[in-house]
Amino acid sequence: MNPSLKFLLILIISLELSFKVSLFSNVIVIVLSLAYLLYRRIKPKTLGGMLLATGLAAITVFSSGYIFSDHLDLWYALDISSRAFVYTFATACLTISTTAEEMARSLEQNLHLPSKFAYGTLAALNIIPRMQAAVKQIRVAGMMRGVYLSFWSPVLYFKAILVALNSADNLAQGMESHGYREGAPRSVIVEVPLTNKDWLLFIIAVLLLNLGAFLLP
Incomplete structure (x- = not known):
């Protein structure tokens, strides 16, 4: 179905x-x-x-x-x-x-969901593994300096937010460099x-x- x-x-x-x-x-x-x-x-x-x-x-x-x-x-x-x-x-x-990719494509093509929401959802899902890796790197870097960042440490989440903002900016630039324009007509690669x-x-x-x-x- x-x-x-x-x-x-x-x-x-x-x-x-x-x-x-x-x-x-x-x-x-x-x-x-x-x-x-x-x-x-x-x-x-x-x-x-x-x-x-x-x-x-x-x-x-x-x-x-x-x-x-x-x-x-x-x-x-x-x-x-x-x-x-x-x-x-x-x-x-x-x-x-x-x-997730099939669902986003289907919502965009069949239910006419705006492409910015479809691609935004895919971007958010694909960035989760990178954020998990970034959090591990932050904790390891802290331990190398003798600082233990626990799961509920506000410092850990503050640093993670900074990494997320930087990743979001890089993602936006990458989409623009690949020709993505909001509101512009787009061809369908996978129907x-x-x-x-x-x-x-x-x-x-x-x-x-x-x-x-x-x-x-």
Whole structure:
């Protein structure tokens, strides 16, 4: 399915199941999402981390909605706590099958997102590894001078901000040197098609979601 339609489908699923109490629909979405993740051969470590983090969030929501609530409603508490798994697994299905570059290109071409936002998002994502390396270099340089910069040290983040500002300026100059002009028409190097099959799958998925949400308890 087209990345933009996958994004819209995940958004619709999250919004509809946020306002509609349907535990069975939540369970169906969770099972299908988990099956898809296993089909895409998600790493066991990644899946375990997702289950642990989402499980803690679900337990917290369940405690707030049932144990510490004035009105004991087990069904409602299970519904709102299971939504944490819905959001996490549904989003994971999008990220495991679509790269950031594919998503940015699709949003620009199919949903007509301004190119400055698409390229800005890609630039921000691509600069993260460089910032991580820069932070390590800053800490190592500090240790060589006998200064230990802890994770919460304001000096560390101040130096990292200076590195980020310098990198942002270099990135802007690099884009301009490669011919990027904001608002100017641009050719498409890698086209992201939006076919009738994509629309058909999207419509079928939305219809099944609505049928399940409004027919199942």
